[in-house]
Amino acid sequence: GNSVTQMEGPVTLSEEAFLTINCTYTATGYPSLFWYVQYPGEGLQLLLKATKADDKGSNKGFEATYRKETTSFHLEKGSVQVSDSAVYFCALRGVGSSNTGKLIFGQGTTLQVKP
Amino acid sequence: NAGVTQTPKFQVLKTGQSMTLQCAQDMNHEYMSWYRQDPGMGLRLIHYSVGAGITDQGEVPNGYNVSRSTTEDFPLRLLSAAPSQTSVYFCASSYGGGDNEKLFFGSGTQLSVL
Numbered sequence: 001g002n003s004v005t006q007m008e009g010p011v012t013l014s015e016e017a018f019l020t021i022n023c024t025y026t027a028t029g030y031p032s033l034f035w036y037v038q039y040p041g042e043g044l045q046l047l048l049k050a051t052k053a054d055d056k057g058s059n060k061g062f063e064a065t066y067r068k069e070t071t072s073f074h075l076e077k078g079s080v081q082v083s084d085s086a087v088y089f090c091a092l093r094g095v096g097s098s099n100t101g102k103l104i105f106g107q108g109t110t111l112q113v114k115p
Numbered sequence: 116n117a118g119v120t121q122t123p124k125f126q127v128l129k130t131g132q133s134m135t136l137q138c139a140q141d142m143n144h145e146y147m148s149w150y151r152q153d154p155g156m157g158l159r160l161i162h163y164s165v166g167a168g169i170t171d172q173g174e175v176p177n178g179y180n181v182s183r184s185t186t187e188d189f190p191l192r193l194l195s196a197a198p199s200q201t202s203v204y205f206c207a208s209s210y211g212g213g214d215n216e217k218l219f220f221g222s223g224t225q226l227s228v229l
Contacts (some may be wrong), residue, residue: 036218089158102163102173
């Protein structure tokens with residue numbers, strides 16, 4: 001079945017450091033891939049997405065590229081801020097209309113950015 | 116614009132008690148779903164609905180019931196709560212698939228079963 005694996009956290013960085021959070025997936029065909037972010041005490045929000053191979057999703061300085069050959073969708077940011085402290089979830093939606101509205105999530109990675 | 120509204124935000128139950136978690140959305144979304152969030156396990160799909168009157172099971176449906184009598188509301192019922200159901204519950208909605216697909220989440224219900 002479809003699955004998503006994220007790097008273990010927590011990740012602790014100093015402000016302005018480079019961020020990478022690894023995400024790999026298992027799925028048939030070409031799923032859609034997403035990164036969601038959860039700030040303390042809130043629900044999840046869509047950060048970025050990519051719907052086909054080699055697409056790059058980007059938002060708020062974050063980027064992720066859909067790599068079919070390595071089944072990966074790693075999240076990167078060149079210079080993190082304290083306000084980026086949150087939990088980040090990688091997710092996929094399987095191929096086919098029966099998967100519309102349903103996501104499979106990774107376990108989440110907590111990011112803490114220190115001043 | 117309210118988006119997805121969940122109530123209550125916090126709840127403590129005793130084993131065997133029943134309760135309903137409420138979820139309402141005002142975006143006229145067809146698709147609604149319930150997830151539970153547990154440490155180290157991410158979010159797991161409990162039940163989902165593709166429209167009023169249509170529901171189906173997700174990955175972890177046991178112990179939960181749902182119904183969808185209107186487009187706006189999608190309540191989650193625990194008939195006999197168990198400690199294993201201690202979790203944070205999120206309701207989500209979306210308007211469909213394709214390149215514009217995006218899930219909107221409520222702020223969550225933190226449930227403790229003693």
